[in-house]
Amino acid sequence: MTENGVRNRLKNGKKSEVSSVTNGDVIKENEFKVRESPLTELIQSSLHIRAIYNIFVVILLVLFCDTVIYDLVERGKINIGLGVIAAGFGDIRRGMKLWLYDFCIAMAFYPLLVAYSWAGKVSRKYPVLRPTVMMLGIVGVIAVEVAAAIVPVVELGRKHLELGSSITVTCEMFRYMMKLVSVSVACGPRCLSGNLPLPTFKHYVYFMFAPTLLYRDQYPRTKRIRWGVVVFHFLEVAAIIFYNCFLWERFIMPYWSDYGKERTVEAGTLVRGMFACVLPGVISFLCGFYCVLHAWLNAWSEMLKFGDRLFYEDWWTTSQFSLYYRRWNRVVHSWLRDHIYIPLAPHAGRPLATYLVFLVSAIAHEVILALSFGFFYPVLLVEFGLIGVVMVPLTAKSGQLFPNVFNLIMWLGFFIGNGILWSLYPMEYFARRNCPVLETDSYFIPKSWSCPEVILKPNWTFQNPLRIFTK
Template sequence: MQKNGGVRNRHKGEKQNGVVSEVDEKKDEEFMIRESPLTELIDSSLHIRAIYHIFVVILVVLFCDTVIYDLVERGKINIGVTVVAAGFGEIRRGIKLWLYQMAVALMLYPLLRIYALFGSVARKYPVLRSTVVVMGVAGLVAVEVTLAAVPVYELGRKHLALGSSASVTCEMFRLMMKLVAVSTACGPRCLNGTPLPTFKHYVYFLFAPTLLYRDQYPRTKTIRWGKVVFHFLEVAAIVFYCCFLWERFIMPYWSDYGKEKTVEAGTLVRGMFACVLPGVISFLCGFYCVLHAWLNAWAEMLTFGDRLFYEHWWITSRFSIYYRRWNRVVYSWLRDHIYLPIAPHTGRSLATFIVFFVSSIAHEVILSLSFGFFYPVLLVEFGMLGVVMVPLTASSGRRFPNAFNLIMWLSFFIGNGILWSLYPMEYFARKNCPPSENDSFFIPKSWTCPEVILKPDWTFQNPLTMSNQSDR
């Protein structure tokens, strides 16, 4: 009953017509036993379960479409395995980089023990306290640099496959944020003599689906292994789902980009519009795969009780609320470790801008190391246009929630269509265009190869004229 009450309280303000009365959220620092919103919705609503089944059927239809296409065109069945294998190539090298990152993360615990010894000396000689604090900060910076330097160097030296490099880079940022969280929580303990957590709890925190450190988390009593297997099967299915979308809807438009010296602007526009629907489907699949299926699988294995990894962001009409609800795991870390510490000194507006800037830079680093080139499309969409939309929808989103929810979804469609067009264009331009002296990691090659030409010879036929001609 307590869990259901928590769900009712979380959705307080919802109405039957789907309009939500959005109020400023109170800071929720405490963890509690609760399920993810989609888990509650799928279990309690036949309508949401039907939508889930629709996506499953779409996956099955895409699977059949791929099988038929491969048999007719190539005479063999591929079912997207080639794209998956290419996307996660050199998996051994990726695992080695992950093991290195995990080893550096584990190294922080004995360093905290050593820092606690220096803290005991500082308690006897208070004049040394500031020096010990500086040593602790420098030590944390050194560990963070050590953790990030090798993966960044290795990925920059020799590009890893897209999926493998994205996994390594995301894991790098995840561990770096966890080290900041545990150091912030345990650093003062080393100075005042409070006992540090056990190594077992430290390892648990490294794998737990949260970026906020606590000495205790709400735990479930049992592990439902059937649920774990189901969520991991969902992750695998979504990976193949996205590969189907890439192979059937993205590559036909952009895989030959750069092989010809010129390309018509109309062809680019048509390709961009064709990528809108697969782009937004991939956006939704990525959200479900990472923030629901993947995190819930690990939460179930680790008996981690708080599954509120996101909230009902899809019904909001204000971008500020969307950014809070879309990914509560990262949002909570940004709030506690960047926004709240600097807001009293810089003000709320500048602190918010800094949070957006840091987050957009992190996203851009992940994409740059994953693709093997720097192309700040997401930086512009998220770090610039996203920031502008926050004040624009602050008051208007309250007054016209339905209209601005529609506008928000329209921006998702257009934004993802642009992302799923410009990044493949740059990726294949670097593969297909001949090398030149001006090639650079930071300069987009698709801007100069191929040459975009405009042929304004489009004509519009009068439908009445067409009808008269057909009658004759």
């Protein structure tokens, strides 16, 4: 497929796969079908995109050489970043136990579903029991969701896991919870009506590992597993983990690892550190997208012969924030659309339904970060749930009229936003490690606001930059 063909497919896909609510009628996106990820097609068909891919590989190799040579010259040993990875995934056994707990909860849900189907059969014979059975089903789903969340949340709140392990545990917790909701919505009504059979346990387990959050009785499947593709994508995942560890070790820790050891810090030092984090922040942002939504999901799709691999669309070309949020992560967006937006929009209206989608998504992201870092610091909540929501209507029409200008504005926002994230979260993280422990310390109050004290440079005065023209 040529590069123009890929672009045409993306454009046609956007026209044919639109979800909206008009006069109470729900128009859903097309069902699953066999298709590749956009970057897979672009890398295969365009030498330009392949060159950009190679540039990122070269940057990784340069960072690798920088780490090896620097540590060899400075310390007389070779460091390939394994120390940062080992520290980031510390106490992995405890993390595996928490993941296994959620997996067992998900597996235990199937026999509960079978039991509810039996209760539904009884309610068809005795209609007076139907409201009670329906209420029991709703309460049961809520109880299972609470059970899936309560242990990881309490355990991570009681004793903090290292960043990599805690992010994995919390993301898996949300993944299982969202899948259980999807199964409940799809299978709950059929348990009461008896019109359709329940999925087999084999298909249920397949859904739990499939790279989608929407339950269907059937998914398009490919004919064979290309193990070379699986190995290649997992190698990409491993390389990106190294990539982010190099960025953390070479660009973040030199600026923020000592934050809080001194009682005061100059404002200029903070500003310089924040701007220094802009470029590594964006690179990490792009690498994280590619790692999770492309390499990881494509590897599992290949192993499971899952045919539909449109996990994202060409969000990097958009000039409207609403389109960016739809295209960035189609896996989560589809779940939010089907289980929050579509049920609410006819009753609450599209604006309120849209805002609630943003609110739920922003809170979920913030919970993941709070449990992962070990403190509540709602920087992402403000960027995503406040500024992002405001930008949706502001770019709705203007983005169509001036696409090039607003695409540039969006990328400027990505650069600045990621620079702020990669500055404020490390500042708070190291402030809690380096600053003295006080009785007033709180999980919810940022410590970096009070320790250390931010001061201006001694004898600092404002000088008019236009004075040179008045002399």
